[in-house]
Structures are given as structure tokens and as C-alpha cells.
């Protein structure tokens with residue numbers, strides 16, 4: 318694979334930072350954005366917390382009742398999603414201008430492929446500085462930028478530099494920088510996989526360098542196709558591409574559920590309607606592909622797409638293709654779904 322330079326940008330304590338900006342009277346106090354604590358009896362979880370609240374042990378997904386016990390004096394605020402979405406759009410308008418290929422992965426996060434634009438890491442660092450400066454100027458919000466030879470390394474650099482930082486990991490540093498890190502630094506290695514690796518190694522608190530001792534065949538034995546991916550990632554190799562938004566003409570529609578859901582009947586019913594609406598809008602035109610969008614409860618957003626020869630396809634054909642992609646989101650993750658979308662692309 319050609320040498321690449323990838324940039325990852327992630328807004329700092331995003332929802333809470335926006336609230337801080339909007340309510341300067343709370344600056345310096347712990348702020349928790351999420352469910353209503355109802356004096357410690359509330360249900361639901363924390364969406365995010367500022368650094369003051371994090372110092373009490375509060376973070377995303379902490380039950381709100383626990384957050385209240387940990388820090389009753391915090392300012393608890395509800396999630397004002399429409400507003401955060403507007404800020405997100407404004408941030409991405411700035412970011413999108415910095416590279417041809419920009420992949421938005423959530424409301425506050427994106428990858429940019431700078432390989433064509435920048436000839437060196439120094440140049441890429443300049444782009445990172447510009448992004449930070451322009452976002453701050455326009456929105457008065459800080460973000461962190463990580464730069465590396467692939468998406469995983471860019472993201473790791475970003476995590477290391479948080480908050481309000483900028484870090485470059487050059488290819489020559491990649492292998493060394495991650496060897497002392499915990500296994501869950503690798504995307505795809507969660508608590509269960511970690512447990513399985515540690516059991517195999519007969520070692521607690523195993524680090525990346527420990528897992529590098531496992532042969533590729535053994536990892537495949539243990540984890541199937543994922544094992545092959547882990548083998549490379551443990552060595553800092555990640556060939557996944559920055560998937561830029563297609564510039565092609567398209568027609569699409571999205572639906573946000575009133576409550577996040579995993580109910581397939583509900584999800585499919587809405588999907589059927591979306592396909593119908595989009596089909597009626599696009600029916601006079603030839604269709605050359607479709608895209609299914611899924612945003613999970615934590616705002617992680619993924620797309621799956623199919624393409625075909627441009628033609629006048631029937632609604633039922635689009636529905637069947639689309640639903641098979643949609644079902645993959647349901648089976649691959651047990652998170653609840655917040656939003657689904659359907660889009661068809663038309664020849665330019």
C-alpha cells in the first residue's frame with residue numbers, strides 16, 4: 318500500500334463544552350450532560366462530562382444515578398441534540414475544506430486523508446493547526462488532532478493528545494509507541510477479546526507487545542477473520558481507507574427514532590417507508606447504487622453501500638437490497654439504533 322498521511326480530529330468533551338460556552342456561569346464547575354438525575358433516582362446515563370466532572374470518575378455511559386452520587390454538586394444538563402447537531406455541521410464545514418477525502422464518523426469526529434495534499438508530516442501538522450485555529454475562531458470550541466500513517470494510528474495520536482492537543486506519530490515511531498499500551502487500545506479489542514487473549518497468554522494486564530508474541534495462525538484460530546486484523550493492528554498496520562462522502566448526485570432521507578431502539582419490526586417498518594419516499598422522489602431517474610446509514614445510540618455512524626449498473630430499478634428491488642444491508646447493522650452490534658437513513662445515487 319502507498320504511504321499515507323491520515324488526520325483524525327475529535328472535539329473535546331463535545332456536548333459539555335458546547336454547554337460551557339453557552340452558559341459561561343458554569344465555567345470551572347463540573348458539568349454533566351445526559352439523563353435527568355432526579356436527585357439520584359433518575360434512570361439513563363451520562364452522555365458526556367467536562368474534565369472537572371471527569372475528575373470525580375464520571376464519564377460517558379456512567380449511570381446518571383451513580384454520577385449524582387459521585388458528584389451531587391455538578392451541574393446536570395439535558396441533551397440538547399438539535400443544537401449540538403448544528404454546531405457539528407458548522408465544524409464539519411471547516412474540516413471538509415481541508416481534504417478531498419473526509420470521513421465523518423460521529424457528530425464530533427472525522428478522518429481526513431492528507432496523502433495527496435501533504436508531502437510531509439510537517440505539512441500535515443500545519444493543516445492540523447489550521448483546523449484547530451479555524452474551529453476555535455468560528456465556534457470558540459477546542460478539539461484535538463492526531464496524525465499518523467493510518468486511521469488507527471491517527472486516532473491513537475488523538476487520544477494521547479487530548480484535550481486541546483495536536484500529536485503526530487511518524488511511521489518510524491508507530492511500533493514502539495503502541496507496544497506498552499493496553500490491549501484495548503486496538504479497535505475491535507473489547508473486554509471479552511482482551512480476556513480471551515490474556516487467558517491464552519496466561520498473563521494479566523497484558524500489553525500490546527505481549528500479544529505480538531501470538532502467531533498469526535493462532536489469532537485466526539481464536540478469533541477467525543478478526544484475528545488476522547488484530548495481528549496487523551498489534552503491529553500498527555491498518556489498511557482501512559478513509560471513505561469520503563460521494564460527490565455523486567443522490568436522493569435520500571433519514572429518520573431519527575423517538576427513542577433509541579433495537580426492535581427489528583419497528584426499524585424495518587420505518588425503513589420500508591424511507592425506501593418508498595426515496596423511490597418516489599428518484600423514480601424518473603436511473604439509479605446506480607444505494608447507501609444505508611445507521612447511527613447508534615452513542616452517535617457512532619456507519620454506512621453500507623451497494624452499487625449496480627445504472628437502471629430503472631423497482632422499489633421492491635431497492636428495498637430488498639437495502640434491508641439486507643440494514644440487518645447487518647443489527648446483527649453486528651448490540652447497541653441500540655438512533656437513526657437510519659436510505660439514499661440512492663444517480664449518475665451525474
Ligand code: TTP
Pocket residue numbers: 327328329330331332333363364365366377378424425426479480614615616
Ligand atoms: P466522544 O468524542 O467520545 O467524547 P467527548 O467529545 O465528550 O470527550 P473527548 O474529549 O474525550 O472526546 O463523544 C462525542 C459526543 O458524543 C459526546 O460529547 C457525547 C456523545 N456521546 C454520548 O452521548 N454517549 C456516549 O457514550 C459517548 C461515548 C458519546
Ligand code: MG
Pocket residue numbers: 327328329330331425
Ligand atoms: Mg470528542
Ligand code: MG
Pocket residue numbers: 327328423425426
Ligand atoms: Mg468522538
